[in-house]
Amino acid sequence: MTDFEKIEDQYGLNLFQKRGITLVKGKNAIVWDKNGKEYIDCTAGHGVAGIGHANDDLVAALSSQAAKLITCTGSFYNEERAKLMKKLVEISPKGLEKVFLCNSGTESVEAAIKFARLSTGKTDFICAMRGFHGRTLGALSATHNPKYRNDFQPLIPGFHFVPFNNIEKIKENITDATAAIMLEVVQGEGGVHPANPEYLEKVQALCKEKEILFILDEVQTGFGRTGRLFACEHYNLKPDLLCLSKAIGGGFPVGAVLCSSSINIALGKHGTTFGGNPLACAAALASINFLLKNDLPEQSAKKGQYFAEKFPADKLEKVRELRQIGLMIGIELKEKSQPYITKLQEMGILVLPAGVTVIRLLPPLTIEYEQLDTVINSLTKVLSNQSED
């Protein structure tokens, strides 16, 4: 252990399961540790570095904006913020007209919860079992897993959980107090479980019929991850609120909530000091422009398909199921995934868990095909019986 690893352990709260390596730099889908060892990064900072590490356009935008103006609260107009807001509305599903900018995924969910309560005058939400929406108290109240919730009770009342992909259970849980239904399009932290197409469309129709708001949390699925710019574009979906973060800033902390005209928020009812600062807006603009210019959603679809065709899931004893949508990939094992994640790291491949038995891959959308081949070969080796020798 180097001195600064010891220092981080000494002074940091012990919140993260450390993986025993220190990353010092990155370029596209590769990161290097302090010893110069190279890794193919299929974590991308938990799905953040969609445009790859140290993207030249992003670096240039950050440097030039940093030299101009870093901070500027929402009380003052700012060109970068205006451009980002316009861009987000232009690229998002039709009907989303207004933007709230913040700094993280959980803040975007937090804001959506408040906006839904304010706009409807109602208190309750229906969310999905296995869903994940963040760690602040509102977003945590919407998150199902007792592992995250239990130590923080009592949470905000009025959140009801139903099995994902079950429309009848939603119907049973709607009451006069229901403000909104909030779902992920693909449950990411819950193990990479895509929604059935007809499910989300039925939820949307139900929301219309019952005059309930429909909130989609695309914090993880947004910005090309699933092979479309937004995962809801795989279906005919027009949410009232769309929560975004992670890849929006290419690695710089940014969050956003896009709102339809049914969302009405009076002056001063919500706010943020850092949200929409010019540096974050410049990062998000550069990141989105790069994503669009290089057809990264399309690339994500093709590369995800390539992975699914080449990875021999059905020939590997240990694999229960491969779930893949674009470059959002979950390999469910018949046993715990952690030993394999550790082994892959030793082999120079960084992957994520999602729950206890799933290996999750969220590589930069710019990952090269040869790198995908290396990932596939390493996974195959690790998950075949020979790896136990």
Ligand code: PLP
């Ligand atoms: N919503 C979803 C779907 C997520 O996957 C996450 C994080 O993984 C969050 C919200 C919370 O985002 P953050 O960690 O930026 O607060």
